[in-house]
Amino acid sequence: MNIEWYIVLSSLLFAVGAMGILIRRSPVVILLCLELMLNAGNLALVAFSRMVGNQQGQVFALVVMVIAACEVVVGLGLIVAIFRRKLPLDVDELRELRG
Amino acid sequence: MEAVLFFGAAIGALGGAIGVVAMRNPFYSVLALIVHLFSLAVLFLLLSSAFVAAAQVVVYAGAVMVLYVFVVAYVGGGEESAWEPIPGQQFLAPLLGIALFVELAIAILASSLLALGTHGPDVKTGFGDPAAIGYLLLEKFLLPFEASSILLLLAAVGAIVLAARRDEVGSDSSGSRSRGVPAEPDPTSSAWAPGAGSPGTPRDSEPGDPAPGTHPHPGEGVPAQ
Numbered sequence: 074m075n076i077e078w079y080i081v082l083s084s085l086l087f088a089v090g091a092m093g094i095l096i097r098r099s100p101v102v103i104l105l106c107l108e109l110m111l112n113a114g115n116l117a118l119v120a121f122s123r124m125v126g127n128q129q130g131q132v133f134a135l136v137v138m139v140i141a142a143c144e145v146v147v148g149l150g151l152i153v154a155i156f157r158r159k160l161p162l163d164v165d166e167l168r169e170l171r172g
Numbered sequence: 173m174e175a176v177l178f179f180g181a182a183i184g185a186l187g188g189a190i191g192v193v194a195m196r197n198p199f200y201s202v203l204a205l206i207v208h209l210f211s212l213a214v215l216f217l218l219l220s221s222a223f224v225a226a227a228q229v230v231v232y233a234g235a236v237m238v239l240y241v242f243v244v245a246y247v248g249g250g251e252e253s254a255w256e257p258i259p260g261q262q263f264l265a266p267l268l269g270i271a272l273f274v275e276l277a278i279a280i281l282a283s284s285l286l287a288l289g290t291h292g293p294d295v296k297t298g299f300g301d302p303a304a305i306g307y308l309l310l311e312k313f314l315l316p317f318e319a320s321s322i323l324l325l326l327a328a329v330g331a332i333v334l335a336a337r338r339d340e341v342g343s344d345s346s347g348s349r350s351r352g353v354p355a356e357p358d359p360t361s362s363a364w365a366p367g368a369g370s371p372g373t374p375r376d377s378e379p380g381d382p383a384p385g386t387h388p389h390p391g392e393g394v395p396a397q
Binding site for chain 2: 074075076077078079080081082084085086087088089090091092093095096097099101102104105106108109112115116119120122123124125126128129131132134135136138139140141142143144145146147149150151152153154156157162
């Protein structure tokens with residue numbers, strides 16, 4: 074398969090993830106859609122790494138995985154903290170910082 | 173054979189992604205994301221990057237998804253309310269998503285990267301296997317490797333600080349006895365209202381509060397779970 078296919082699939086996945094962030098209102102699902110976008114970026118990185126024939130893009134993809142794991146840990150900690158304070162788990166109602 | 177594998181995995185990845193967005197129950201969204209991650213691991217294998225595929229399955233589909241499943245089971249998979257603060261959001265957002273995809277597709281197809289239309293160069297058998305990636309990580313990219321390990325440590329400490337039950341213990345007058353009990357689903361949680369039970373409730377100043385000197389140390393409630 075040509076590299077083009079992988080890149081087009083990756084942009085499609087990225088668009089689906091961005092759409093999910095715009096549509097959904099539960100913070101858990103928004104984090105899941107962030108995962109989708111990060112994974113689309115990973116797929117593009119690995120595909121470009123194969124296209125160039127250089128493994129450094131794969132190392133970059135591994136670092137992106139680490140970043141995604143950190144983001145998930147902090148995000149889920151925030152969700153648990155929101156839940157403990159009995160605030161609504163809805164990003165449209167948690168608007169105190171919006172001014 | 174390669175085309176069959178690619179299209180199968182691509183359909184799995186795309187279906188999983190759409191499932192994440194479309195499922196009303198967050199628990200099913202997590203399951204759809206697991207399907208998506210396994211399909212992506214197949215795609216990584218097709219791109220001859222075995223180590224990234226293994227890390228994808230072990231780290232993502234293994235560890236991170238277990239974390240998600242636990243949190244969804246803890247906060248409960250509530251359905252989203254039908255109330256829309258921005259009118260037409262459900263129709264505008266897919267339009268914006270399609271616009272983003274069209275933009276990206278134009279950027280890809282109009283790019284002058286001639287190698288996009290090829291399979292990429294022929295690579296040796298050791299391309300992307302753990303030995304090669306480990307060599308790169310520990311020799312050439314040692315500094316980013318160590319920096320990412322420090323970042324992971326910071327994230328773990330930050331999550332513990334965020335999710336520790338400090339204030340409930342401090343403001344609960346009967347906290348010294350009920351502290352060991354894992355947070356049971358509160359009966360008032362079905363009637364969530366913004367501000368209800370927020371940290372300014374009058375329970376803070378109840379006379380039965382333990383003296384400030386005997387403030388329960390924060391580590392006690394955590395390992396009891």
